[in-house]
Amino acid sequence: MDVEVRGPVDLSSGDHQHLVRKAADEGSQPKPKQTKATAPAPEPKQTHGKPHPKTDQRADSYVVDISEETTPEESNAAASPFSEESIRRAFIVKVFLLLSAQLVITGTIIGVFIFCPAFFAVLIVLACCEKMRRQVPANYILLGLFTVLEGLMLGAVSVFYGAEEVLWAIGATALVTLSLTLFALQTKLDFTLLHGVLFVSLVVLFIYGILLLFIRSYWLHLLYAGLGTVLFSLYLVMDVQLMVGGSHHLKLDPEEYVFAALNIYLDIINLFLFILQLIGR
Template sequence: MGLGGAGKLWGGGGSSDVESGLPLYPGIDSMDNALRWGFVRKVYGIISMQLVLTTFVAAAVVASPSAQHFLLTNWGLQLGLLLLSMLGLIPLYAYRQSHPTNLVLLGCWTPLFSVTVGMACSFYPSAIVIEALLITAAVVVGLTLYTFHATRRGVDFGFMGPMLWGCLLAMIVWSVVQIFWPPGPVGRTIFSLLGALLFSAYLVFDTQLLIQRYDLDDYIWAALNIYLDVINLFLYILRILGDSQRSN
């Protein structure tokens, strides 16, 4: 996801620079650098497959009125899918380094989570969904290239971790409060903007963890975190665009 572009940004020749050992961050030796590049490519390969699978599953839900009706009129099913998606993160973390169990668990969890993404997309016109998808892609590529560039220059985003965790907890509490006291149009827009900013920052933070800090056996967990950053960013952008259209 953007690695060839990263090479061009640094003045190199894309994939040929990767193979020749372009240093990912200051002080890394050639052996670790080669292993880390292999890890990065593996993680982005997994993320790409997750995103393709999510696109197909979500598109199938959006394209089928009967599936939409079945899912949207069964609150118990919606709640069950949400809970299963959240609880599924526990075994994914526990077996994140156990091959091939980690891949099997991810292969089961991703389509399950993708159904909830499809349900969210079904509330909006196709044009809005495509617009949100394009904006998300542009933001993700831009932030990914920036993070690779900044990390290579020695910029450390580790300080963001505690602040991002605190903001995420605040957003979760705010989401629960909205169930009982629904906000107005302005409140929804502010919430969505803050959510988009939060997961944009998380994308930068998690990308640097991928580049520098994850254990080489943690490819599933690294992929899952960045995948969730991208999906959540897309959903908040979708909500912003949808609310903007309704207000016009």
């Protein structure tokens, strides 16, 4: 008896077990003894027509086809690029990181317009809480938050002007800031003595700006922008002299570096806004 494996057979159906068991039972049965024939074998008759094809296959030869069965789910999993868990995990992490960044940026921009009181709250804390603006890293965090909010608000304001006007305003602000800073460092005039006068002028300018909300006059708005530019130019000179100290009447403590940076930053931003109004008109 011969068992030969040639083609595929479904292992899950159990057909191969039946074939193997049948082959084993037939192999265990004894074969009948063959006796020698004394009579001469008759000659084969001559037949007309097609002869039957001869076959070499024995009667006790069985063909068992065994193949490994693969389900459609297993074949799809092998071909999928996410078959490895590490690749899938890295993919999920990247998606959620990008999504988080998008949501943070969007929420920050929306917060500028909805939570405007936060801008003034941070400004008040930095200006009035001396202990807070000297404490590291709280002072850096508050200053960074204030800078981000101020920058976003400036971006919202700049939308109402043309790109060329904004660029001219930036260039003019940079030139004025550099010139006034060099002047404050070289001049022998003490602008820190004008601290009270400048504060009163700022209050008057603030009231003037409120009145202009109800008065539509080109020349009054132009005058307001000019006065604001002059006022914050003087403030810039005074704050630079407060920073350097020396022989000036007023000076800042060396620990007040955050407060000094905040003062000069606000001077430059307000100077830019007033110059932008002048150029825009």
